[in-house]
Amino acid sequence: MTKKQVQESYNNYVMNTYKRNDVAIKSGKASRAQGVDGEGYIDFTSGIGVNALGFCDEEWANAIAEQAKLLNHTSNLYYIEPCAQLAEGLSKVTGLGKTFFCNSGAEANEGAIKVARKRSFDKYGKGRGRIITLQNSFHGRTITTLAATGQEVFHNYFFPFTEGFSFAEANNIESMKSLLGDDVCGVLIELVQGEGGVVPLNKDYVQAVKALCREHDLAFMIDEVQTGIGRTGSFFAYEQFDVKPDVVTFAKGIGGGLPLGGFIANEEYSNVLGPSDHGTTFGANPIVCAGAVVVLNRVAKQEFLTEVKHKGEYIKERLLKLPHVKSVSGLGMMIGIELGCKATAAELSQKCHENGLMILTAKAKLRMLPPLTISYAEIDEGLKILEAVLTNAQ
Ligand SMILES: Cc1ncc(COP(=O)(O)O)c(C=O)c1O
Structure with missing residues (x-):
């Protein structure tokens, strides 16, 4: 054509x-x-x-071609070697715990939001589901991740949006403090606001957000969909801010050109979700994971x-x-x-x-x-x- x-x-x-x-x-x-x-x-x-x-x-293309000839898809009702290799590799590289795999950044953030809300529900009961994100953020195009996105321009047409998000001014810890309350369960931030104009956060601010999360027992979640997988010069950008999240979300770079996303949780958050709490048909597809193992092994050096x-x-x-x-x-x-x-x-x-x-x-x-x-x-x-x-x- x-x-x-x-x-x-x-x-x-x-x-x-x-x-x-x-x-x-x-x-x-x-x-x-x-x-x-x-x-x-x-x-x-x-x-x-x-x-x-x-x-x-070439190495990535060969890995997915070989995997395509061996096993294309099984569903998550079976154990699959490339998924095991990838999850183990991600845990070793980050020092975090378990990973949930899905297909995109929006889906990764949706999952992280569910983890924060369920962990809070398990510990404190109903009524503690609000999540603070930042003004000028971008977290995805689903109804919930649009609601989590701190830009008014995205809060149009598709009403009703998911409730339970408020937006703090970036790099202003007082703004976040003013939004705290008994109903808050977590914070979700990008470290460099990509779609918002490539705006990095200050290191002091990010550390203060983490401290606030610890003080109020909130899930400290970082959206590394764009910043992750080596993009900023460390495997995850949070390493350069000297903080470790409870949950980090990723997508984009990990699949090397095939759709793959997910979130990795620390030990405490790794077992919040159990059977039937969350899932997706295509997540951790063997072909995609075989390619992602090549990406991980090359980038995490x-x-x-x-x-x-x-x-x-x-x-x-x-x-x-x-x-x-x-x-x-x-x-x-x-x-x-x-x-x-x-x-x-x-x-x-x-x-x-x-x-x-x-x-x-x-x-x-x-x-x-x-x-x-x-x-x-x-x-x-x-x-x-x-x-x-x-x-x-x-
Ligand atoms: C920080 C961030 N989060 C989430 C997303 C949404 O990812 P996806 O388009 O894979 O759903 C993006 C996409 O640009 C992003 O930059």
Whole structure:
């Protein structure tokens, strides 16, 4: 199919829920993609922080191909080796306890919310189910995770939303204190607000939130759907904030390009959910887990993570020298670019795509989430395209 034919099919048969770039991708390898009409792209998006090892990593592709020939799916009514390997690996890497596997970030956060509420119910009984999240957060697109998302723009149309969420101002501990009450069971925060514009929290603040959770016996939950799996230069970003959560949620990068999410709990929270309390048909699918084991084994290595940090610093340094770049935010290879020109981030992103660079936006910023394995040469090549676009911008 040509790009035009693909686009026509989308217009006729795919629901119109995304503002898509004028690009139809046919194939990809590492940090390069090729369009259906043969044009090439450097990838600064990794499928919105998903392709941790880039497009079609050979070891990952072989692992899922082999698993697809061995066993595709069984349901969670059976014991499956790749799931066992992955859960054990995650526990060893984090020092936390047990994992529940699902398929997406929203589903991971839904599950964590259930854990916090059930743990509170078991210990204190009814009436203690409220969860404090942060203003400007993003936790997903289901009715409950939209309700948990601290942005009014997401609280529209789909009424009634799940009740029991309130929103504290980020980096202001007094704001969170003012929202406490006998009905609160937990706190859920991102450490770098990705969709909110790549805004990192302060370390002191995060530690104060944890202390508050301990003081009031609240579940301290961290949403690492975007920041997790090496993205910020540590396996989970919380390591750089010197805190450990009761429950951490993850998705995106762990599957390396296949749908996988989940949450890992510490010892106390690991046994809150029992048989029939929670479940999902596809969670921990053998093929997806076989690929995720490859991702975990590659990413959870100190040299790999240090390299992510170095590449992130290299990119930031280079970005700050480009025209119209006012500031650069983020951690590791999760990067937001504040612009000082008339052209909007969406317009600049469009120009980048026209010139062979896949890039993202977050609110008014350009956003970069390159594959963690991107080479310095590919970074330079992509930044050259961005520089030319910014140079020509008004
Ligand atoms: C921090 C955070 N939480 C949750 C989600 C939702 O993840 P998913 O789209 O996999 O449901 C996202 C997606 O961007 C996210 O960035």
